[in-house]
């Protein structure tokens with residue numbers, strides 16, 4: 233079969249590798265001059281490739297049952313074995329984030345490039361696909377007028393063109409109108425995994441500091457979602473995984489008044505058990521807070537909780553301790569907005585997962601068309617989950633095409 237994979241990013245590369253196994257003729261298109269341009273910048277160029285606790289429950293999508301079936305079809309351990317077989321051994325950090333042993337996204341891309349060439353995948357780079365039409369027995373791909381061929385016919389197509397995040401790296405979302413014309417639903421795309429713009433008020437004083445916090449987004453009293461992770465106070469609000477994991481909620485409900493509630497004690501609950509906390513606080517409140525926070529933050533938190541700076545050297549009463557901890561557990565900051573696609577690692581929105589098969593990622597509306605990676609409306613948190621989804625969805629599509637070619 234002649235197979236076109238549109239998009240040489242994480243999902244497209246893995247689709248092409250799996251599809252090319254049984255003699256399929258696979259062409260991998262990208263309008264970038266090289267493959268894996270976005271992969272190169274992932275994980276601060278170390279490529280945070282997967283996560284030890286990745287599971288169906290890690291993701292937000294239209295149907296949890298779909299995601300469970302998807303992970304049954306290709307369990308996480310299988311992807312890790314595949315990476316090893318491809319020549320990309322991985323290791324886990326203490327918090328379960330997987331990286332390649334090389335700690336180099338460049339190495340990952342070079343290895344994948346060599347694997348693609350070894351399997352005979354034709355690389356059609358610097359080639360933009362502008363349209364996709366159904367034809368008798370397959371699809372016609374259309375290219376801009378400057379290309380030598382304006383149209384080419386393929387039996388099957390894998391659409392792996394990404395979403396809209398970081399458009400400078402190639403994903404512009406230009407093929408979503410084509411999918412809509414072909415009959416697919418397209419949930420409007422919004423930035424996800426990006427910084428949050430919040431009214432910091434007096435918390436401006438914490439600019440430049442980072443904390444491990446519990447974070448949750450509220451619409452009135454309704455909690456829309458919660459996360460835990462590192463956050464950094466910046467001039468315009470908050471950055472870091474703890475809030476990036478929630479930014480898609482704010483983006484999808486941008487017309488509503490939303491609050492971010494931070495729990496600065498979340499990471500220290502065992503140290504803050506009643507007896508421990510009383511013992512520690514019996515000395516000096518600043519020394520007590522310095523166990524958990526930088527001194528600048530400790531002073532700020534005492535003032536914020538209404539415990540005078542003059543009291544710094546006197547032990548806290550039991551009431552004051554409770555007041556301090558209650559204040560630190562529920563710092564509420566109004567959310568003003570989110571940052572643009574240019575500053576977000578992912579886009580939420582795209583085709584709902586319910587319109588593709590969970591075993592193969594083949595469209596249930598258009599047989600022979602496969603949709604993978606960020607083209608689908610799936611949001612995973614920071615920590616390797618989104619590459620894991622891109623690699624797995626691409627592999628499932630490619631394996632189905634390999635099975636078809638083998639007549640299985």
Ligand SMILES: Cc1cc2nc3c(=O)[nH]c(=O)nc-3n(C[C@H](O)[C@H](O)[C@H](O)COP(=O)(O)OP(=O)(O)OC[C@H]3O[C@@H](n4cnc5c(N)ncnc54)[C@H](O)[C@@H]3O)c2cc1C
Pocket residue numbers: 238239240241242243244261262263264268269270271273274275276279280281282359360361362392393394395397398401402403404405406407576577578604605606607615616617618619620622
């Ligand atoms: C700065 C940054 C850091 C990140 N870090 C991590 C991380 O450490 N771990 C993690 O799990 N996730 C990370 N992500 C998210 C991860 O990169 C994406 O989830 C993943 O790349 C999605 O893969 P994809 O194949 O769907 O799309 P992409 O990787 O975006 O690939 C799509 C490809 O399609 C091409 N294309 C688009 N339209 C066309 C067209 N019309 N014609 C031809 N080609 C086209 C594009 O040029 C692009 O190469 C990060 C993202 C960013 C932006």
